Amino acid sequence: MNSGRAQMNIVIVGHVDHGKSTVIGRLLADTGTLPQGKLEAIRESCRRNSKPFEYAFLLDALKDEQAQGITIDMARCFFKTAARDYIIIDAPGHIEFLKNMITGASRAESALLVIDADEGIKENSKRHGQMVSMLGVKQVTVLANKMDLTGFSEDVFEKLKADYTAFLAQINVVPVSYIPVSARDGDNIAFHSERMPWYKGATVLQQLDGFISDKELHEKPFRFPVQDIYKFTRSNDDRRIVAGTVAAGSVKVGDEVLFLPSGKQSAIQSVESFNTSPKQVASAGDASGFTLSTQIYVRPGELMVKPSEPQPEVGSRFRVNLFWVGRAPMIRQKEYKLKLGSARATVKLAEICNTLDASDLTYSKSKQQIDCRDVGECILETSRPIAFDTTSASETTGRFVIVDNYEIAGGGVVVENLSAGESLLQQHIRDRENNWEAGLVRPEQRAKANRHQAKFIVFTGAPGSGKRAVAKALEQGLFQNGMNAYYLGVANIDRGLDADLGSHSDSAGERMRRIGELARILTDAGLIFITTIDDADDYDIETLKLLNEPNDILVVNLGENGFSRYQPDLQLQAFETLGDAEAQVATLLKAREIIIDYQI
Amino acid sequence: MDHLDKLEAQSVYILREAYREFKSLCMLWSIGKDSTVMLWLARKAFFGHVPIPLVHIDTHFKIPEMIDYRDRVALEWNLNMIYGENREALDGKLTFPDGNTDRLTCCKYLKSEALKHTLSGEWPRYRMDHELQRYVVDEGKEPYTGVIVGVRADEEGSRSKERYFSPRDKDNVWDVGDQPPEFWNQFKTDFAPGTHVRIHPLLDWTEQNIWEYIEREKIPVVSLYFNQGEGTRYRSLGCYPCTNPVNSESRTVPEIIEELKSGRLSNIAERSGRAQDSEDGGLETLRRDGYM
Numbered sequence: 044m045n046s047g048r049a050q051m052n053i054v055i056v057g058h059v060d061h062g063k064s065t066v067i068g069r070l071l072a073d074t075g076t077l078p079q080g081k082l083e084a085i086r087e088s089c090r091r092n093s094k095p096f097e098y099a100f101l102l103d104a105l106k107d108e109q110a111q112g113i114t115i116d117m118a119r120c121f122f123k124t125a126a127r128d129y130i131i132i133d134a135p136g137h138i139e140f141l142k143n144m145i146t147g148a149s150r151a152e153s154a155l156l157v158i159d160a161d162e163g164i165k166e167n168s169k170r171h172g173q174m175v176s177m178l179g180v181k182q183v184t185v186l187a188n189k190m191d192l193t194g195f196s197e198d199v200f201e202k203l204k205a206d207y208t209a210f211l212a213q214i215n216v217v218p219v220s221y222i223p224v225s226a227r228d229g230d231n232i233a234f235h236s237e238r239m240p241w242y243k244g245a246t247v248l249q250q251l252d253g254f255i256s257d258k259e260l261h262e263k264p265f266r267f268p269v270q271d272i273y274k275f276t277r278s279n280d281d282r283r284i285v286a287g288t289v290a291a292g293s294v295k296v297g298d299e300v301l302f303l304p305s306g307k308q309s310a311i312q313s314v315e316s317f318n319t320s321p322k323q324v325a326s327a328g329d330a331s332g333f334t335l336s337t338q339i340y341v342r343p344g345e346l347m348v349k350p351s352e353p354q355p356e357v358g359s360r361f362r363v364n365l366f367w368v369g370r371a372p373m374i375r376q377k378e379y380k381l382k383l384g385s386a387r388a389t390v391k392l393a394e395i396c397n398t399l400d401a402s403d404l405t406y407s408k409s410k411q412q413i414d415c416r417d418v419g420e421c422i423l424e425t426s427r428p429i430a431f432d433t434t435s436a437s438e439t440t441g442r443f444v445i446v447d448n449y450e451i452a453g454g455g456v457v458v459e460n461l462s463a464g465e466s467l468l469q470q471h472i473r474d475r476e477n478n479w480e481a482g483l484v485r486p487e488q489r490a491k492a493n494r495h496q497a498k499f500i501v502f503t504g505a506p507g508s509g510k511r512a513v514a515k516a517l518e519q520g521l522f523q524n525g526m527n528a529y530y531l532g533v534a535n536i537d538r539g540l541d542a543d544l545g546s547h548s549d550s551a552g553e554r555m556r557r558i559g560e561l562a563r564i565l566t567d568a569g570l571i572f573i574t575t576i577d578d579a580d581d582y583d584i585e586t587l588k589l590l591n592e593p594n595d596i597l598v599v600n601l602g603e604n605g606f607s608r609y610q611p612d613l614q615l616q617a618f619e620t621l622g623d624a625e626a627q628v629a630t631l632l633k634a635r636e637i638i639i640d641y642q643i
Numbered sequence: 644m645d646h647l648d649k650l651e652a653q654s655v656y657i658l659r660e661a662y663r664e665f666k667s668l669c670m671l672w673s674i675g676k677d678s679t680v681m682l683w684l685a686r687k688a689f690f691g692h693v694p695i696p697l698v699h700i701d702t703h704f705k706i707p708e709m710i711d712y713r714d715r716v717a718l719e720w721n722l723n724m725i726y727g728e729n730r731e732a733l734d735g736k737l738t739f740p741d742g743n744t745d746r747l748t749c750c751k752y753l754k755s756e757a758l759k760h761t762l763s764g765e766w767p768r769y770r771m772d773h774e775l776q777r778y779v780v781d782e783g784k785e786p787y788t789g790v791i792v793g794v795r796a797d798e799e800g801s802r803s804k805e806r807y808f809s810p811r812d813k814d815n816v817w818d819v820g821d822q823p824p825e826f827w828n829q830f831k832t833d834f835a836p837g838t839h840v841r842i843h844p845l846l847d848w849t850e851q852n853i854w855e856y857i858e859r860e861k862i863p864v865v866s867l868y869f870n871q872g873e874g875t876r877y878r879s880l881g882c883y884p885c886t887n888p889v890n891s892e893s894r895t896v897p898e899i900i901e902e903l904k905s906g907r908l909s910n911i912a913e914r915s916g917r918a919q920d921s922e923d924g925g926l927e928t929l930r931r932d933g934y935m
Binding site: 450 | 644652743826834860
């Protein structure tokens with residue numbers, strides 16, 4: 044491909060045997076993209092074997108040759124017109140290859156959807172139409188193929204157009220155009236067909252050149268999913284760089300920026316890059332990096348935006364449209380991992396509102412699970428809030444995938460933020476407390492006998508901040524002062540209570556729930572229950588607090604404070620001398636009237 | 644953004660995603676033009692640094708200039724450079740140049756096997772000590788769970804079927820028929836214990852893009868790629884007993900770009916100088932077994 048020329052990815056989809064390969068073969072032939080003599084050779088081979096020549100043979104021959112190293116791609120073909128270069132992504136029509144079709148289509152800017160005019164609309168004509176739209180391919184042209192088999196009937200074409208338009212309208216898709224073609228003979232591919240004089244619209248090639256490349260991203264509000272924070276101190280580099288790819292809009296040096304969901308603010312000090320001239324601006328598509336004018340603690344997964352522009356949503360409960368390609372169905376109660384932009388969160392299916400069988404377009408409101416190849420409208424709930432846009436606002440930051448058992452099993456778009464409603468966790472706590480069976484000993488009787496209140500004490504901070512040592516010293520001190528204190532090492536839970544969770548990263552929410560439930564029980568037993576949590580954030584504490592209700596939690600943070608709004612009850616230096624740290628916690632416990640006396 | 648900017652941005656995104664998600668990550672560096680561009684892209688992604696160990700599988704039949712270049716660049720760019728080898732096959736002379744195996748078996752021993760056991764940490768890894776300026780046995784033995792590889796989809800058939808993030812099972816085997824979906828720049832970054840993921844930041848690049856980028860960024864590459872006056876140059880680099888140059892007058896990077904644009908090489912496969920590809924089964928057989 045020549046450098047500097049515009050390039051567009053297009054995907055060709057449709058039901059099996061509706062003629063996708065023929066369309067591609069014809070496009071290659073009519074744009075003069077084929078290797079010299081190739082077409083003649085295939086025609087000759089067909090003649091010798093008394094088979095009618097088909098362009099699909101050409102494609103097969105090219106694929107075979109590619110195995111020996113010629114440049115035609117298995118899944119991708121290249122051709123060019125006067126206007127630009129094209130990469131055709133050949134998406135498999137078979138239903139078993141839906142995963143491959145999705146992979147291909149998501150890389151395309153526009154789509155040709157091929158329907159056999161003679162056979163009519165089939166299952167995958169509908170499913171692919173819907174998938175292409177959900178995947179965000181904006182420009183779709185429908186090719187009514189094999190018009191020769193209908194006697195080039197305008198009526199057949201108009202009927203197909205009306206039927207398919209009606210289908211697409213139900214899923215809010217408006218195709219750019221419909222073109223009647225006979226790909227085998229080349230009618231309306233590169234040249235207007237003399238056999239369909241009633242058709243006055245564009246040929247396929249004219250239509251392709253008429254598709255618009257996606258430029259509008261630059262004009263949208265600035266969205267920067269924080270992919271990572273880099274500080275290469277060991278290589279004598281003190282820059283703290285917020286790295287990622289600009290999803291929409293642009294930002295320049297000096298601009299005020301806001302991080303969500305933490306709510307932290309700063310300003311762009313520099314746009315960083317390697318081996319380029321100095322940069323002042325970064326805009327949509329740039330893989331960039333920034334230093335900030337103030338030292339704030341930001342995590343990967345946050346969304347950096349400009350406070351002066353329309354804001355994204357922040358929430359943990361939202362209505363989505365999703366499609367499922369996982370081997371196992373999506374079910375309630377199970378924890379999955381959600382990836383949206385650079386954010387990662389544990390997610391549960393809270394409610395199924397509607398499922399759509401895309402093949403016959405029947406809706407079901409009664410399904411209890413989302414099966415492979417279903418498209419569903421449902422409510423998801425993440426274990427902590429994330430920042431996102433609803434797809435009507437900005438689609439790049441409104442799309443997500445769901446990971447089940449190490450595999451990407453589904454994808455979808457956020458339609459509405461529902462965070463104002465009661466969360467799954469709140470429902471759970473309400474239900475649990477309403478049904479809590481208490482013994483005959485009342486909490487205040489226990490406190491009186493113990494001569495201290497029950498308390499859940501959590502030590503937070505970065506790994507290696509020395510919090511376990513302080514937690515253990517506190518347990519020992521309380522014990523020596525005659526109190527019922529118990530320290531639980533988190534690693535013990537991993538190997539014991541949580542052993543069934545394995546090493547799955549998507550069970551983070553469940554792990555947190557179990558610590559919280561344990562705390563609820565142990566504080567109910569009147570204990571001072573002590574544990575440590577690495578890198579806890581506001582939502583971890585919020586979760587533990589809820590789970591431990593109606594009892595109380597006390598948070599002691601060591602070292603750098605990673606919380607955004609939450610104020611820990613006590614802030615200690617990392618690696619403070621044990622005695623000092625212990626004394627400060629004890630002083631706080633006395634001040635809060637949890638304990639009466641404490642001798643170090 | 645022009646087409647090179649877009650390719651660069653996508654590769655940088657993939658490299659950063661790999662660095663974020665894989666605790667035990669390495670990058671394979673064959674010293675060839677593609678993986679050298681990939682190394683450069685890592686410097687782009689990490690603002691001049693390469694925080695990922697580079698692993699080279701040394702067959703000891705590489706063209707000597709390649710090894711000199713590797714060590715020079717490793718020292719200059721402050722790389723965490725590691726090499727691995729199949730010591731047993733080399734000592735036992737179980738190689739094609741020694742006349743004891745065919746080409747494919749030789750590739751399997753010296754590359755696939757050496758790679759597999761170097762990645763798993765079962766065989767010794769040799770790390771460049773920047774103070775001593777020589778290789779020492781590496782202490783690190785943990786298996787790499789993310790392996791960044793510089794393959795391109797346009798190189799040959801089996802590579803065009805790759806994903807950006809492609810799982811390999813515990814025997815390094817690649818299940819071509821059942822690959823995970825990949826969309827909206829969300830990749831397979833979760834993996835079961837014992838398996839690893841190959842990461843392909845260069846998948847969308849063509850041979851011409853590689854040379855255009857080398858020209859734009861002025862990336863140093865081995866001189867074997869250029870005609871030194873004999874009217875031949877290497878188009879793809881490997882072990883000297885199995886790698887042949889192509890006829891070409893190109894002496895500079897711009898001349899190579901012109902040559903590729905002219906279409907003069909378009910009917911000759913890029914790897915045609917790599918003799919193992921034309922043996923029975925060729926590269927696809929090797930790749931299923933874990934070859935790059």
